[in-house]
Amino acid sequence: MSIHNAYPVLRSNGYTLDASPERIGQLVSSDPGAPINALREQFAAQGYLWLKGLLPREGVLRFRERFFGALASAGLLKDGTSPREGIYSGLNEDNQAIAKTMHEIVRWSAYESFCLQEPIWQFYEQLFDGAPYLHKRKLIRYTKPRDVSSTGAHYDLIYLRAGTDRVATSWIPIGDCPVEMGGLVYLEGSHIAGRQMEKEFSEKNTNLSREEQISAYNKSMSATGWLTKDLPALAEKWNSRWLVADYEAGDMVIHSAYMIHAATGNDVTDGTMRLSTDIRFQRVSDEVDVRWNNHYSMDDML
Template sequence: MPGISTKNNCLEVNDGPLLPENIAHLTPSSPTEPLETLRARYERDGMLLLKGLLPRENVLRTRTKYFEMMSPSGVLEQSTQPIEGIFNSTRSPDDFPGIGAGAAGQNGRPGGEGAQVFVNLAIEAHYQDWYTKDLAKHPALLDFVATFTGWNENTLGLNRSLLRNNVPGTKPIGVHYDQIFLRYGEPTSVTAWVPIGDVSLSGDTGDAVGVQIEREFTKKAREAGMTEEEARNAFNQNMMSTGLLSEYPLEFARQYNRRWLVSAYEAGDVVLHKPHAIHASTVNNDPNNVIRLATDLRFVDQSKPYDERWTHFYRFGDGV
């Protein structure tokens, strides 16, 4: 994807531009580095950027298939190729909302009447073999996660995933961490964020703040005499209606005296992160109107308790 998605030469989130003092750069890693080095970096940062873990041509094939499928909705600029993912400048971004990007209610359907065609196609893409098998269960990813975690044959890739599009001008994902949505299992899962194409800068803050938030709420719940089930449900109810910690990444980082870790990504890169790693995305201000496409894949040790709701493929209103 040519260029970095910036506005006035700086990154932008929902509540304004990220200044140099608000960011730090995520350390790139090679999958061939010693495992002890990679594991130490993962523990330190709560995440690990692996350069070129997946074959670039396989990732770009998925990108092509996705935009070929989306093309009848009118999302693409005329006379451009699907692999480019160039947004149709004559259309409203409101007609092409992101999946899982803050729809009202618990995992509700995004967009209005004008978005129906695109949303139907976007949800259908979650069930296609070129995505569910060729990318989400790619041997290079599964084998690395199995070895890196030491789970080996107990490694399970969960079927439920979020194949996210982000056209220029739409709202980015707010502040959250994944354990909020995987609460019916132990906080031992690993998320693989996979850019499907070259993607501009986005950010994370690491997992220490997420762990802190979780512990503080659990302590209060126990002091109030809540059972484990009551505390779990109460936590979700005290999030925003979308399950987010905040819509305002800049304010959130200042509140906890943290900086956002940012990076640009290439097709084939993968970011592994912990279940309490706090992350959000930047506004897509790509100068060439390129649509961002990425997915969140979760892996668990199936020998331990995990959130079995995630064994089912994504659908609207599934309550997760």
């Protein structure tokens, strides 16, 4: 469904987003070919940039095909469908086999080179006006239709407190991701709130050990590090709107380390799975949070 006329009902972890115009809106898109100074200013003002069509679409779809192809033997895909479609089988997939393959996928050269394709690092080189560094810990996620759990509201610095705060996250849809498929949603203007919250956390945490201060799970945080799962209440609290988008393969959206974001559930009816990766860049000359110097693993506590 297009969001230009009406928003579909959007849910996140059992909460339904308020669809009033005061609480929901549309992400503003940017032309990746615009002058870099204009993009820098827009990034500083919005806390995000939705770079339409930065990547060659066919390459993104080929990577989708490779990803789901690797998980086909674990029973994830519907019989008779192609990995490029990524249609969920709806059967009991082999979760152990999936975990093993996911562990391998984050180490694939093909994945690394997807994340480091030229338009991405060249964009960051311009944005940062210096050599970019990609964190080794990279996340790739698929979401099945009707899965109730989705990413709760947070800003990324919660998990990255031991390095520079000049980190930018790239969230890349690997396939088309219309609003109802549950892509990333941003709380409008929340990079200001995120900065304020982080300041309050660090003031509260001065008496903690260094290890606790940098932990996303210290006593000032929730069990998951998320600010909340209740997206409607957060929008009320900050009198803001959740910004949503019909993402397409080839797009890349980036956000600052303070920008509050979350995901909504995948509510499509044709079984298509959402696939995306989220990866983090910074200037190579800035301090790196060493906890991100390893590949993702389920027990890395980040």
